[in-house]
Amino acid sequence: MRFSRRAVGMTCTLVAAAIVVAVGIGSAQEMAKRFVFGSPGGVSTEANQEIFWKPFTARTGIEIIAEVPSSFGKLRAMVQSGKVTASLWDLGTLQLEQAKALDLIEPIDWDQISPGPMFPEMRQQYGFGQTYFSTVMAWRADVKAPQSWQDFWNVKDFPGKRSLSNFPAYTLPIAALADGVPPDKLYPLDLDRAFRSLDRIKPSVSVWWTTGAQPGQLLVDNEVQYANAWNGRVATLWEQGVRHNFNQGLLDIAWWVVPKGAPPAEKRAAMLFLHEWSDPAKQAEYAKRVYYTGSSPSLAALLPKDKLHMFPTTPENKAKQILANGRWWFENADLVEKRWQAWKLGQ
Amino acid sequence: MTTGARRAGGEVGRLPPGSAPDGGLARPPRRSTGFVFVLPLLLVMGVCFNVPIVLMLAWSVKNPTLTPRHYQEFFATSVYLKVFWNTVRIALVTTAVCVPLGYPLAYWIRFLPAGRRLVALALVVLPFWVSILVRTYAWIVLLGNAGLVNRMLLRLGVIESPLGILYNELGVIIGTVNVLLPFFVLPLLASMARIDDRLLQAAASLGASARTIFWRVFFPLTVPAVSAGAILVFILTLGFYVTPAILGGGRVTMIANMLDLLINQLPDWELAATISTVLLVVVLSCYSMSRWLRNRAV
Numbered sequence: 001m002r003f004s005r006r007a008v009g010m011t012c013t014l015v016a017a018a019i020v021v022a023v024g025i026g027s028a029q030e031m032a033k034r035f036v037f038g039s040p041g042g043v044s045t046e047a048n049q050e051i052f053w054k055p056f057t058a059r060t061g062i063e064i065i066a067e068v069p070s071s072f073g074k075l076r077a078m079v080q081s082g083k084v085t086a087s088l089w090d091l092g093t094l095q096l097e098q099a100k101a102l103d104l105i106e107p108i109d110w111d112q113i114s115p116g117p118m119f120p121e122m123r124q125q126y127g128f129g130q131t132y133f134s135t136v137m138a139w140r141a142d143v144k145a146p147q148s149w150q151d152f153w154n155v156k157d158f159p160g161k162r163s164l165s166n167f168p169a170y171t172l173p174i175a176a177l178a179d180g181v182p183p184d185k186l187y188p189l190d191l192d193r194a195f196r197s198l199d200r201i202k203p204s205v206s207v208w209w210t211t212g213a214q215p216g217q218l219l220v221d222n223e224v225q226y227a228n229a230w231n232g233r234v235a236t237l238w239e240q241g242v243r244h245n246f247n248q249g250l251l252d253i254a255w256w257v258v259p260k261g262a263p264p265a266e267k268r269a270a271m272l273f274l275h276e277w278s279d280p281a282k283q284a285e286y287a288k289r290v291y292y293t294g295s296s297p298s299l300a301a302l303l304p305k306d307k308l309h310m311f312p313t314t315p316e317n318k319a320k321q322i323l324a325n326g327r328w329w330f331e332n333a334d335l336v337e338k339r340w341q342a343w344k345l346g347q
Numbered sequence: 348m349t350t351g352a353r354r355a356g357g358e359v360g361r362l363p364p365g366s367a368p369d370g371g372l373a374r375p376p377r378r379s380t381g382f383v384f385v386l387p388l389l390l391v392m393g394v395c396f397n398v399p400i401v402l403m404l405a406w407s408v409k410n411p412t413l414t415p416r417h418y419q420e421f422f423a424t425s426v427y428l429k430v431f432w433n434t435v436r437i438a439l440v441t442t443a444v445c446v447p448l449g450y451p452l453a454y455w456i457r458f459l460p461a462g463r464r465l466v467a468l469a470l471v472v473l474p475f476w477v478s479i480l481v482r483t484y485a486w487i488v489l490l491g492n493a494g495l496v497n498r499m500l501l502r503l504g505v506i507e508s509p510l511g512i513l514y515n516e517l518g519v520i521i522g523t524v525n526v527l528l529p530f531f532v533l534p535l536l537a538s539m540a541r542i543d544d545r546l547l548q549a550a551a552s553l554g555a556s557a558r559t560i561f562w563r564v565f566f567p568l569t570v571p572a573v574s575a576g577a578i579l580v581f582i583l584t585l586g587f588y589v590t591p592a593i594l595g596g597g598r599v600t601m602i603a604n605m606l607d608l609l610i611n612q613l614p615d616w617e618l619a620a621t622i623s624t625v626l627l628v629v630v631l632s633c634y635s636m637s638r639w640l641r642n643r644a645v
Contacts, residue, residue, distance in 0.1 A: 073610045098614065166597040167612075207514050208597025222493050223513075337613055341600060342426045345433070 031272065032265035034063040038070035038089035044131075044232070047289045052276050062269045072098070075259060079104045084261040087270035091255045094169060096127050097330030105257040112271040115278030115295075119313075121323065122295035127255035128274050131283075131292035134251045134312040134321055135170045138215060138234040138244040143225045149178035149248055152226055153197070155204045160225025162201060163218050166208035168340040169329050170250060173322070174228060175201070177248050187325040191336065195343055208344070216242060235291035235310045251312060251321040254292070287311060404627070406620035417621040427605070427622065434601045435629075437516065437591075438584035441523045445580045446573065448524070449531040456532075457539040468536070471529050479526060483593045486522055487513060514596025522590035527583055531576040538572035571641050578637040582630050602626055 039045040045066065053064045067074075070090040078084055091099060099105045107125050115123075122129025137152050139145060143160055146152045152162070152174075165171045172194045173186055179197035181190060206224055209215050215229035216237045234244045256274065258267055276282060283294030284302035293299055293313040300314045308314050312321065329336075407417050421427050456467045474482060489495050490513040497509040512518055542565065550560045588603035595601075602622060609619040 071611050072614060076614060076616075102614075206511075206596065210592060210597055221487075221491060223491050333613060334615065337608065338424065338426055341430070341605075341608075344598065345426065345429045345600065 029268065030265045031062070032263065032269045033061060034065060035088070035263075035266035035269045035273075036065045036067050036086040037270070038067045038075065038086045038259075040070055040090050041066075041068040043236075044290050044292065047286050051282055051285045051289075052273070056273055056276055060269075060272065062272070064273065075099065076102065076104055079260050082261065084259050084263070086259050087262040087266040088256050088274075089259050090130075091127070091257050093252055093255070093324050093326035094329040094333060096124070096255050096257065097326045098333070099257060100126055101330065104260055106260045106262070108258060108274075109267070109271045112268065113274045113278070115275060116280070117297055118278055118295035119297055122253060124255075127253075127257055128277070129253045129295050130256050130277060131254050131286075131290075131294050132251055132312045133254060133292050134231045134246060134249040135165065135174070135228055136231050136234070136244045136246055136249040137226070138219060138229045138242055139226045140219050140222065141241040141243050145243060145245075146226065147245075147247055149174050150180070152228075153178040153201050155201070158226065160204075161206045161223070162204045163207040163209050163215050163224040163227035164201070164205050165215075165228055166210045168336050169324070170228065172198075172336065172340075173250055174248075177322075183248060183322045186322055187328050189328065189332075191332075191339065195339070198343065231310075231312055232291040238310075245309075246312060246317040246320050249312065249317075249321040250324060251318070252324040404620050404624050406617050407624045410617050417617045420618060421621050421625065427618075430600050430602060430605045431622075431625070433599070434585055437519060437523065437599070437601065438581045440520055441527060441584045442577050442581045444520065444524050445528055445531045446577055449528055449535060449576070450569075450573065452528075453532050453535040453539055456536055471532055474525070475529060479589055480593075482525065483522055483590055486518070486525070486594055490518060490521070513594060514598060516595070516599050518594040518596070519591045519599045519601075522594040523584050523587055526587075526590065527580045530583060531580050534579070535569065535572045535576050539569055542568050574637055574640065578633060582633060585626060585630060 039048065045068065049064075049066070057063055067086050072091070072095050075086075075089050075091075078086065089105075096105075105126050108128050110123070113128070118129070137146055137149065140160075144158050146154075146158055151158055155162075164174075172189060172191070175197040176186060176190060176194040177183065178201070179193055181193065207214070207218055209218070209227070209229075212230050212233045215224075215227035216233045218224045219227055219229075219234070219242045220237060220240050229244065231244060231246070231249070234242050256277075258270065262270070278295060280294070280296035280299045280302055283296055283299050287293045287299065287303060291310055291312075293303075293311050300308070300311070303311055303314070309317070311317065408414065410416070452471070456464055456471070459467055487494070491497065492509040492513075494513070496512065497506075500506045501509065512521070546564055546568075547560055550564045555563065586603055587601055588607065591599045591601045592604055606619050606622060609615045609622070
């Protein structure tokens with residue numbers, strides 16, 4: 001087989017031209033037809049898929065692929081190995097700070113999202129606030145209802161076993177509040193005082209919970225009578241005799257971030273999707289199912305009137321709570337965790 | 348025990364000749380060609396498993412240059428040492444419970460007639476087919492304050508308030524023993540099955556009592572399997588994660604839970620690598636110690 005010089009030259013030119021065109025398209029504002037979404041799984045991811053993903057895919061043709069679960073370790077391994085497949089990832093407030101410090105995430109493209117009105121604390125350079133969640137006091141309907149963390153700590157007038165979170169970020173601030181620290185003076189957290197306060201409740205704590213479903217189940221099983229819990233997890237147990245309120249609740253935000261080095265075309269598709277998340281009507285649909293409310297200040301008007309007290313960010317409930325201080329936790333996480341483990345082993 | 352020994356004696360004649368008297372003792376001649384067949388597995392294990400593990404463990408000494416810092420931190424922080432010791436203690440207790448529970452069970456199955464032996468074996472293996480998560484949660488239903496055990500004891504009037512069986516070290520140990528008992532029983536049973544019945548017959552014909560036959564003939568032959576099984580249970584317990592996480596109620600922290608914390612929550616991967624390395628060294632020394640003991644015994 002022989003090729004003329006000319007034919008070879010032509011082919012080379014054509015190939016080169018094709019490459020130039022392909023690269024040109026790639027670098028333009030091209031939108032991928034799919035992106036990968038690191039999600040925690042469970043009820044919230046299901047609701048997200050049904051209320052946000054499906055209509056979005058139907059309208060734009062962009063397919064969203066779930067990567068479950070979205071642990072911090074997985075994100076770090078993915079970014080540090082240089083093989084970034086996901087364009088969105090689910091993170092907590094403390095983890096958002098950690099991810100920033102470890103250079104694992106890149107800025108959100110707010111210009112492209114051009115969201116509707118959002119609570120200002122939900123808009124960060126590196127994080128899109130998806131929903132609020134709150135660590136609240138929960139109890140069985142057949143015991144005396146506590147009105148404050150001081151009541152929760154008072155085992156004489158509110159007898160019964162307790163369950164508290166094994167994550168210090170959800171328990172130590174409560175311990176400080178129970179000892180009488182005023183909510184506006186909570187941070188910087190007085191660790192000595194918080195641990196002294198924990199010493200008092202320790203004999204009554206039978207379980208330190210590690211997963212969100214645990215406290216609700218423990219209450220339903222009558223294994224404990226009082227627990228701190230994430231509001232969405234106990235709101236769905238009302239029928240089964242679990243009660244909660246938002247007094248001195250620890251209000252926190254769940255974030256979506258972009259892993260550093262996400263494929264640009266897929267990131268653009270992901271940003272397009274995030275715009276959906278600023279729509280209060282959709283946020284209301286989502287909140288009705290999981291009781292975690294989104295970023296829109298006008299959301300409260302769209303929530304069911306009879307259940308308004310169950311949502312963390314109605315104006316009345318939001319005023320009762322204390323917003324988490326991710327920065328403080330980031331700066332002190334290491335120290336607190338060691339002390340927390342040491343304290344627990346000392347029991 | 349007497350009936351067991353007698354039944355064994357009566358059964359010997361009917362045993363198939365397949366159970367060779369020299370079972371396991373004869374060694375096949377070494378051939379270099381065998382190596383070729385192992386090569387694919389070796390490559391997969393080496394490249395996909397061992398190399399990444401070594402790279403991860405290397406995190407313990409570099410960050411980013413060579414440093415002993417993480418080991419210093421590990422040995423200087425009492426929390427880590429406490430968790431480590433806690434884990435070793437739970438592993439020791441689990442082993443100490445598994446051996447006296449598992450040995451009679453294996454012994455009993457060993458002398459069952461073939462058909463019933465199969466049924467008994469199936470019952471031992473059955474838990475393997477049930478997810479460890481399901482089994483662990485099942486213990487909550489059984490052992491909780493409102494669980495079957497406490498409710499029954501309360502109704503019978505044995506106790507006045509529910510016993511704290513769950514969400515403490517006792518709960519964790521019940522869980523680990525449940526999961527690991529088959530790991531002890533199965534190899535032990537295999538080794539017991541290899542013991543030649545004619546040895547026991549010979550002892551009986553020389554006038555030894557059932558007790559003497561057991562302690563002087565049968566038991567010594569099973570000692571290597573018992574120690575191997577015990578070491579296996581001990582090592583496996585060291586790496587338990589799900590059981591302490593669920594049945595410990597957050598009051599029992601074992602190494603794996605600590606590692607999860609260091610990897611997913613804090614995140615301090617260097618320290619996690621350090622603890623993993625120390626754990627690996629402990630496990631390997633346990634293993635080589637058992638090898639050494641066994642070689643010395645033979």
